[in-house]
Amino acid sequence: MNDTTPMATTGADDGGDARARGLIAAVGPLLAAGTPANVAELLLARAAPEDLLTYTARDLAQLAQYAWEFLAERRPGNVKIRLQSPLGGDRLGDISVIEIINDDKPFLLDSTMGELA
Secondary structure (H helix, E strand, O other): OOOOOOOOOOOOOOOOHHHHHHHHHOOHHHOOOOOOOOHHHHHHOOOOHHHHOOOOHHHHHHHHHHHHHHHOOOOOOOOEEEEEOOOOOOOHHHOOEEEEEOOOOHHHHHHHHHHHO
């Protein structure tokens, strides 16, 4: 795998889990200096493999970098929400990204996700 080729999604295996983990691991070296190398793992480790495998490591690095820059700074008690359509990337032009950071209020996040669904 290289950083410009999405991982194949055919063949019998663990449902893509291992391939998705490999893709996430490939993101770290592509991040800008000063960005934690594990930020992609923290953001994407619980994503469904089929949602990740259509993207390249470069795409995921770009998403992780944007998220880190937005989410890295927040005062407690304040909510930050951003909706964006990422520019560039290999396959990012067709998606929109919602980023939300808030104090620990799981029902708020669940309600938001329910409305989006």
